[in-house]
Each structure stands twice: as structure tokens, then as C-alpha cells.
Amino acid sequence: MEADPFSDILKLTNAASLVTGGFTAGGPWAIRFPAPDKIKFFAIVKGHCWVSIDGETEPARFETGDVGLLTARRSFVLASDSSVAPVDAMPLFSGTGRSTAQLGDGRDFAYIGGHVLLDPASGRLLANVLPAWIHVPATSPQATAFRYLLDQLVEERSSGLPGTQLASAHLAQLLFIQILRAHLKTAAPMSASWLRALGDSRITPALQLMHSDPRRAWHLEELARACAMSRTTFASYFKMVAGVAPLTYLTEWRMRLAERALRDKAASVAAIGQSLGYASESAFSNAFKRVTGHSPRAYRNHMPPPLR
Numbered sequence: 001m002e003a004d005p006f007s008d009i010l011k012l013t014n015a016a017s018l019v020t021g022g023f024t025a026g027g028p029w030a031i032r033f034p035a036p037d038k039i040k041f042f043a044i045v046k047g048h049c050w051v052s053i054d055g056e057t058e059p060a061r062f063e064t065g066d067v068g069l070l071t072a073r074r075s076f077v078l079a080s081d082s083s084v085a086p087v088d089a090m091p092l093f094s095g096t097g098r099s100t101a102q103l104g105d106g107r108d109f110a111y112i113g114g115h116v117l118l119d120p121a122s123g124r125l126l127a128n129v130l131p132a133w134i135h136v137p138a139t140s141p142q143a144t145a146f147r148y149l150l151d152q153l154v155e156e157r158s159s160g161l162p163g164t165q166l167a168s169a170h171l172a173q174l175l176f177i178q179i180l181r182a183h184l185k186t187a188a189p190m191s192a193s194w195l196r197a198l199g200d201s202r203i204t205p206a207l208q209l210m211h212s213d214p215r216r217a218w219h220l221e222e223l224a225r226a227c228a229m230s231r232t233t234f235a236s237y238f239k240m241v242a243g244v245a246p247l248t249y250l251t252e253w254r255m256r257l258a259e260r261a262l263r264d265k266a267a268s269v270a271a272i273g274q275s276l277g278y279a280s281e282s283a284f285s286n287a288f289k290r291v292t293g294h295s296p297r298a299y300r301n302h303m304p305p306p307l308r
Contacts, residue, residue, distance in 0.1 A: 003212035006198050010177070012256055013126045014119040014306060017041070017172035019153060021099035021113055023092070024106035030079030030086035031103070039116035039127065040070040041176060045150050047109035052077040053133055065138025065147055069179050072132035078111065112153060114172050119306050122260060129195040134183050142182035149175045192243030200241050203227055206234070210250045214257060215277035218250060255291040258284070262300040269296045 023031070024046075035054075044062045052059040054074040059082050062068065070076065077086045092101040118127060136143050149171055156168045184199030197203060205226040210218060223246050224234035238246045254276045261272045273284025273296075288296050 003208045005204075005207045005211045006180075008211050009125060009194070009198075012119075012260060013123045014117070015123070015126060015173075015176065016117045017114060017169065017176040018117065019112055019114040019157065019168050019172045021093060021101075022111050022157070023101040023103065024111075025080065025102070025109040026104035026107040028080050028084045029103040029109075030077055030081075030084040031089050031092065032075060032077045032086040033089045035073040035075045036070060036115060037073065039118065039130075040113065041068065041116065041172075041179065042070075042111060042113035043067045043146070043150050043153075043175070045110045045112060045154055049109060049111075050077075050079050050082050051135075052079070052082065055132070060135055062135070063138060065143065065150065067136045067138075067143070067146055067150075067175070067179055069130075069134040069136075069176075069183075070132070071127060071130045071134075074132070080109065110154075112150070112157070116176055121263065121303055122256065122306065125194075125256060129193045131183075134179060136179055136182045136186070140182060140186055142178075142185045145178050146175070149178065192239075192241060194242055194249070197238075197242035197249075202229075203234075203238050203241060206238065206246060207249075210246075210253060214250065214254050215275060217277060218247070220246060251287060252291060255288055258288055258296070259292070259299065259303075260306055262296055263303050263306050265300060265305065269300075272296070 022045075044064055044066050046064055048061060048063045050059040051062050051068060053070065053072075053076040055072070059077075059079075079086060087103075092103075093099065118124075136146070138146060153168060153171050153175070156164050156171065184195070190196040197207060206223040209223060209226055220231055220235060223238075224231045227234055229237065235245060238249070242249055244252065258272055258276060261267055261275070262269070267275070269285065270281040273281050276284065278284035278287065285296055288294075288299070292299060294302075
């Protein structure tokens with residue numbers, strides 16, 4: 001089976017999505033939500049609203065089926081009309097165990113929201129390359145899967161059937177993956193990064209090779225051949241898209257895997273280095289310190305275990 005670099009990174013960062021609440025509304029309404037301390041996602045399952053995010057010059061209109069992802073720590077307002085004075089969201093959801101609310105008669109509008117949990121250390125790999133916020137309209141070709149997922153989420157949250165919590169978590173995870181996929185397809189040209197590289201089909205074969213066997217001493221010629229490019233063209237194009245040279249990407253991916261293994265605290269430093277293709281502990285330690293700024297032992301001693 002071919003390696004899936006996108007899945008590899010989601011696994012490494014322990015990305016996990018949870019639906020945390022929702023509300024319905026009718027008539028004029030507006031709610032201000034506090035700046036989230038996690039990646040926030042939300043979807044409009046009925047009606048439409050205006051979304052005003054601190055730091056953005058204009059509100060965005062969200063229609064039924066539109067999905068948003070907010071990665072920046074910014075407060076935001078959802079409103080039936082931008083002229084309506086917002087109420088604070090916290091009192092609306094402050095009751096014990098309360099995750100839903102109703103404004104007015106609740107007939108015109110319905111919303112669900114949640115957040116994405118990331119590992120405190122490895123999660124930066126994903127969080128640092130996402131834009132401040134993403135809006136995926138329901139009319140975009142990439143959003144065709146959203147309607148099914150949103151319908152299923154609404155049904156699960158109202159069914160009370162056994163396994164609802166787990167089913168909702170899996171559906172929310174699929175929704176997050178679809179948002180990222182849509183972003184890769186529809187975003188304006190992104191800055192060079194591994195995220196941009198994942199969305200570029202021309203270099204996908206090289207990424208698959210490196211992720212399938214990171215311990216192997218891959219040669220530039222092999223990676224270029226897999227992408228049907230000359231060595232020079234491949235090296236130049238890969239760096240333009242990913243921001244680093246191909247073999248630098250390989251080294252950095254090895255170090256991300258090493259960080260995870262060191263935090264697991266199960267294997268010795270020498271064994272981790274060997275598993276990643278380094279002939280000696282000193283060679284691995286030098287490479288790790290060059291990339292991360294810390295020795296493997298110092299990193300292991302100061303970092304908490306990864307989330308499970």
C-alpha cells in the first residue's frame with residue numbers, strides 16, 4: 001500500500017475533531033463568541049448568517065451547508081444581520097452540561113460547532129501552516145461531501161442512539177479532513193510549505209516514497225525519476241512548492257518522527273536513530289540538534305508524552 005503523507009501528518013499531530021455544541025435562532029439575532037484556544041470549526045445547517053471575525057475588514061455571508069475553520073485566536077460574531085447588537089455566547093451555554101441554545105423561536109437558523117484538538121508539541125506542524133481562517137462555500141465542487149456529513153452529524157446529535165458520541169467524533173474528523181482537502185483545492189496560491197506540497201500532484205510520488213521508507217537513503221535521482229522530471233527540474237520545483245529541498249524535507253520528516261519516538265520514551269536514542277537510517281547514535285544526535293536546536297536526550301527530558 002502506498003504511503004499517505006497527508007494521513008501521516010494528521011496522525012503525527014494527533015488531530016482529533018469534536019462537535020461541542022450548536023444553536024438555533026429565529027428573528028433578529030447576533031452572538032459574539034470568544035477567541036478560541038483551539039482550532040474552531042462550524043457549519044450552517046439551516047438558513048444563513050453573517051460572520052464577522054476580528055481582524056477581517058468585511059463580514060462573510062454563510063449559507064446553508066457552508067463550513068468555516070478558524071485557526072487564529074480571534075473572537076467572532078455570527079448574526080442574522082450585521083446591524084444587530086450581539087449578545088455574549090458564554091451565558092447562553094453556561095448551564096451544566098449545556099451544549100445547545102435557542103434564540104427567538106429557533107425556526108430560521110441552525111448551527112453546529114466544534115474544535116480540533118492537536119498535540120501540544122507536534123500539533124504546531126499543522127497549526128503553523130494553516131491560514132487564520134477558511135471559508136468553504138457549499139456551492140464549491142469540493143464541498144459535495146459536506147452535506148452528507150452535516151446531515152449525519154445533526155441526526156446523530158438528535159438520535160440519542162448508543163455510540164452517538166463516538167459516531168459524532170468520527171463524522172467531525174471526516175469533516176475536518178474535507179475542509180483541509182477543499183482548502184488545498186480552492187485556496188489562492190499558498191506560501192511554500194509542506195501543506196502546499198501535499199496538494200501538488202507533481203511531487204506526490206516523491207513524498208509517498210519518502211514517507212513509505214524514511215530510513216532509506218533516498219537519492220535525488222530516484223525521487224526525480226518517480227515524478228517523471230529531470231533531477232534539476234525536480235529539485236527546483238520541489239523547493240518552490242515545499243519551501244525546502246527534497247532531502248531537507250526528508251531530514252525534517254525524520255526529525256518529526258524522532259520527536260514522537262523520543263516523547264514515547266520507549267526506545268533508546270540509539271534505537272530511534274537506527275530506525276530512521278542513522279548509522280550511529282552520534283550521527284543521529286547531530287542531525288537532531290541541527291534541526292531542532294536540542295539534543296535528543298534534552299528533548300526527551302523536557303517534553304511531555306504525546307497525546308493518545
